[in-house]
Amino acid sequence: MPWNKENYPDSLKNFTAPVRNKAVEIANALLEDGYDEGRAIAIATAQAKEWGENHDKQIRKGPLTTQSGRR
Numbered sequence: 001m002p003w004n005k006e007n008y009p010d011s012l013k014n015f016t017a018p019v020r021n022k023a024v025e026i027a028n029a030l031l032e033d034g035y036d037e038g039r040a041i042a043i044a045t046a047q048a049k050e051w052g053e054n055h056d057k058q059i060r061k062g063p064l065t066t067q068s069g070r071r
Contacts, residue, residue: 002028009041015048016058023048
């Protein structure tokens with residue numbers, strides 16, 4: 001099942017929109033390549049987090065934190 005900005009896995013709900021959208025994009029590409037949903041979500045989540053870190057994006061909703069997790 002392909003996802004979009006309004007319909008995405010619950011596991012992505014706490015991510016900021018840019019990181020969540022990247023995860024959705026990656027997961028949909030993996031589904032097209034034949035990955036099962038669970039594996040596609042896991043891979044997409046990890047890759048989207050890495051993408052966010054590399055692009056200085058806040059990963060999760062809430063107060064800004066450093067990469068060490070401190071405010």
